[in-house]
Every structure is written in structure tokens, then in C-alpha cells.
Amino acid sequence: MSSDPLVRLEGVTKRFGDTVALDNLTLDIAQGEFVTFLGPSGCGKSTTLRILGGFEQPTSGRVLLRGDDVTKRPPEKRNVNMVFQDYALFPHMTVRQNIGFGLELKGMGKSEIAKRQDEIMSFLELTAYGDRYPAQLSGGQRQRVALARALAPDPALLLLDEPLGALDAKLRGQVQQELKSIQRRTNKTFFFVTHDQEEALTMSDRIVVMNKGHVEQDGTPEELYFHPASRFVAEFIGETNLLTGELRGTEGNAVVMDWFGNTLRGHAPGGVPQAGEAITASVRLERLGFHAERPTTANAVQGRVVGKTFLGSRMALDLMVEEANGATLKAYVDADTGQSVGEAPVWIGWDESSMAVLRD
Incomplete structure (x- = not known):
């Protein structure tokens, strides 16, 4: 990992009326880290994810990506991509078309898009499903397609908003291991949001426990489990x-x-x-x-x-x-x-x- 952070949040505060969702959050995320924001509903974890993605503007503070201030940039102007809980796949598009959608928005040529589609489908073992529609896939396969679509444009940071919540318990365990394997092989920085503590312990390099807009503790899964501070x-x-x-x-x-x-x-x-x-x-x-x-x-x-x-x-x-x-x-x-x-x-x-x- 690089010594310079890929992402830096500097004194980020977010208010919704009289409610303080985030209170002066300062945090660094390194290249290649799998960082999980963990906490109960309303703790500020999803608000942080939306601020990183450009879907929310902080009330105060800055968001830096590779040292560049992106606080006021919209989502499409950041080198960041997102995987949603419901995957948000286009039902009328095939797997190949879903993966190519973001590449078309970037203005890539047809041959370049086709090459990247082939690469990412091969990498995630989706080649056999390229002509299928989302309704013809299992939950785990749809999750992989959503990841492929998010990874295809080669984002610096991947945001994952409880992407395993729709899976049953057995499949969730399988996909957890697969997702961590993909993160290691790509060396991408994953910012994962969940309220499931077992999921966080299983997958993360680092866990940030949130409570009422504040960081309660930030450390490895082992540190937080065996050496809780609060x-x-x-x-x-x-x-x-x-x-x-x-x-x-x-x-x-x-x-x-x-x-x-x-x-x-x-x-x-x-x-x-x-x-x-x-x-x-x-x-x-x-x-x-x-x-x-x-x-x-x-x-x-x-x-x-x-x-x-x-x-x-x-x-x-x-x-x-x-x-x-x-x-x-x-x-x-x-x-x-x-x-x-x-x-x-x-x-x-x-x-x-x-x-x-x-x-x-």
C-alpha cells in the first residue's frame, strides 16, 4: 500500500436540518484497503458513503481523492463507482450490455469496450452468461455482474452499500469470500457499508465502528473484537x-x-x-x-x-x-x-x- 492515502476525509460534517448525521469526521483510506463502516441504522455510515460518491454534499469539510479536492464534484466527475444493495442492474440489458453501459458513458470506442467486457467477464467467470438477462441469473451471479459493471471503468474507489443484504445466509457466506478474493486480486480500494458485524469481521482489513455520527473505534477486526475501546x-x-x-x-x-x-x-x-x-x-x-x-x-x-x-x-x-x-x-x-x-x-x-x- 502507498504511504499517501487514496482517500482523505477532512473534518466532514453533515447536517439534515437539526440532525447531525456526521460530526467532524476525519479519516484516511489507503490504496488497496478493504475498509468497512459498521454500525446501527442512523450512525452515519451510509451518509459517509454517499458523500464519498458525490451523492451528498457535506455541510462542511473536504473530500480528497489522491490529493485532489473532489468535494463539490458530481458522481460522474469522480473516479469512483458504486454497488447498490439491489444491484440496480438494467433488466432489459444482457450481462454484456450491463457491463458495457458505464464504458459507453466514458466515451470509449466499441472495440475498446468489447475488449474490456471480455476481460472483466473472464476475470469474474461470467463469460458463459454474457447473453443472459438479470432475471435469468442467480443472486450470486447478479452480484458478480454488478461488481463487473462497477469495476469495468477501473475506478480508484469502489463503494459497496450493503450489497449482500438481499442474499440468503448460505449464499451470503460464499459471496463474502468471493468478494474479498476479487478485492485482493484487483488491489482495488473497497469502502463497504454494513450493519452486520459478522460480515465486517469476515471480510475487512479494517473496520470503522460508527455511533451517532462519530467514530467509536478504528482498527483491524482482531483489535476491535479482542481489544474494544468502548x-x-x-x-x-x-x-x-x-x-x-x-x-x-x-x-x-x-x-x-x-x-x-x-x-x-x-x-x-x-x-x-x-x-x-x-x-x-x-x-x-x-x-x-x-x-x-x-x-x-x-x-x-x-x-x-x-x-x-x-x-x-x-x-x-x-x-x-x-x-x-x-x-x-x-x-x-x-x-x-x-x-x-x-x-x-x-x-x-x-x-x-x-x-x-x-x-x-
Whole structure:
């Protein structure tokens, strides 16, 4: 990836009347990145996509593409293309004609268009479907045609507005892998918008979690999942145990907290709160380990299994920690481990790096 960003958003704010959809958003996107904007409805992710595409004008701030200010340029004057959720294919045009449509708008000659159509259909394995109409294609094939049409003009940036939302669960999983493979092979920059956290974790190089027009956290899928900076991120991405206690202080890089008389150690991706403040920490369900004797992990409490749920390849355990005033924890373990853990008290251990102290 180039050291200079392909896209830069500088202090972008967007208001709709009294509603602030985006509030002073500043963000860089590098060449070849697969960046996902993730968040609930109304968080500002689709507004950002529309501003990048030129379909909305920011109230203030700038949009730079390869260092060139394109803030006031219409969509057709930007080297950007978009794939919509419903694909927006022309039903009266064949696959070949749909792919060629944007090339005709660019003023390319017929022979050049035909060459590019052949190249992109071969690349996306659509050659056999060139004379078919969208209604004659499966959902996955239509998605590939929409991608082919968007990629054919060779845009610098591809915007994808929840393009997998219309697919059933099984097909969506297949297309997720295919879409990521296409992005890697083309080295195109993809800006992907979704509210589906599993989809974001599966596909992205980088995830930007949005909340009420602000960036809650920006990082790799692994960073956001295992090291959430805020309670919003911890709860929005996956399942987690939330432990509320009081901050005692720090020991080196460790944050020390009191949890019902138990001393626990973690880290604070979003910054360390003031000592004595009530704080909340996040521990992912699969990070809890079970032991007959007290483990050597940084954190250890005794608990008792009060519920089991069989989930196929794994099992969910509900645990009551009597020495923590009857607080409950939940854990994911493999099915064999789940079967072996009985009703007798067990030690539950987790590492310092597995517990993230959160911002509110």
C-alpha cells in the first residue's frame, strides 16, 4: 500500500436540518484497503458513503481523492463507482450490455469496450452468461455482474452499500469470500457499508465502528473484537462478559480493578480512567479457561456451572461466581470440555490481555 492515502476525509460534517448525521469526521483510506463502516441504522455510515460518491454534499469539510479536492464534484466527475444493495442492474440489458453501459458513458470506442467486457467477464467467470438477462441469473451471479459493471471503468474507489443484504445466509457466506478474493486480486480500494458485524469481521482489513455520527473505534477486526475501546464496541461486535468494578490503578502496562473483592488485571485500549472510578471491563466468552486447581493466569475466580447449551461444535456455559456476589459469566468451550465440566466448583481463568477496560 502507498504511504499517501487514496482517500482523505477532512473534518466532514453533515447536517439534515437539526440532525447531525456526521460530526467532524476525519479519516484516511489507503490504496488497496478493504475498509468497512459498521454500525446501527442512523450512525452515519451510509451518509459517509454517499458523500464519498458525490451523492451528498457535506455541510462542511473536504473530500480528497489522491490529493485532489473532489468535494463539490458530481458522481460522474469522480473516479469512483458504486454497488447498490439491489444491484440496480438494467433488466432489459444482457450481462454484456450491463457491463458495457458505464464504458459507453466514458466515451470509449466499441472495440475498446468489447475488449474490456471480455476481460472483466473472464476475470469474474461470467463469460458463459454474457447473453443472459438479470432475471435469468442467480443472486450470486447478479452480484458478480454488478461488481463487473462497477469495476469495468477501473475506478480508484469502489463503494459497496450493503450489497449482500438481499442474499440468503448460505449464499451470503460464499459471496463474502468471493468478494474479498476479487478485492485482493484487483488491489482495488473497497469502502463497504454494513450493519452486520459478522460480515465486517469476515471480510475487512479494517473496520470503522460508527455511533451517532462519530467514530467509536478504528482498527483491524482482531483489535476491535479482542481489544474494544468502548462499551458500545464491545457489545455491538460479538458477545462478551461485562464486569463492572472499581479502578484501583495501574501496574506497569496493566490496569488493576476490584470486582466484588477480586483483584483483576486487564488493559485499556481507550485510555485509563481515573483511579477510584467505577469502570466496566470486557472479556470475550471464548477467552475463559477452566481448571481443577487455581491457574497461573493473571485473573482467576471460582465458579459453578448453572446452565449448558449445546451448539453443535461448541457449548455455551452459564457460570455463577459466588465470591463475586453471585455474578454470572458466560463461556464458549468445545463440546468435549463442556461435557466434562460438572456442577462442582471450578476455577475460571483468563489472561490480562483478554480483558479490556472500556470507555463508557
